[in-house]
Amino acid sequence: MIYVLVYDIVNDRRRNRLHRALKDYGTAVQRSVFEFDLTPKEAGAMMARVEKMISPEEDTVRLYRLCAACITDVRILGEGTLSLDPDYYII
Numbered sequence: 001m002i003y004v005l006v007y008d009i010v011n012d013r014r015r016n017r018l019h020r021a022l023k024d025y026g027t028a029v030q031r032s033v034f035e036f037d038l039t040p041k042e043a044g045a046m047m048a049r050v051e052k053m054i055s056p057e058e059d060t061v062r063l064y065r066l067c068a069a070c071i072t073d074v075r076i077l078g079e080g081t082l083s084l085d086p087d088y089y090i091i
Contacts, residue, residue: 002066002082003036003043005050010058018053018061022046029080 005022009015009032019028025046026036038046043063050061066074074082 001038001040001043002071003038004064004066005034005036005061006064007032007054007061008059009054009061011055014053014055014059018050021049021053035082 003026005026007015007018009018015032019032022028022034025038025042026034029035036043036046043065047063054061071082076082
């Protein structure tokens with residue numbers, strides 16, 4: 001499933017830590033926007049990790065799941081492509 005996570009982290013140190021941690025799961029498409037191709041279980045584990053890193057009183061993190069039909073409607077203007085894992089890998 002494709003997920004989009006956006007965040008607004010007040011503290012520079014927390015923001016940098018979160019950004020580095022999110023790179024373990026997906027692709028940064030803007031400074032505070034990530035795309036992920038994850039299973040629901042992986043997304044849950046990621047959000048549990050994120051929850052430990054933020055200050056709920058000061059920070060905001062939002063995770064949006066895109067349905068299969070929604071993915072076909074994604075429009076990208078300018079550089080970049082949707083961060084999808086291929087159905088197969090050539091090794």
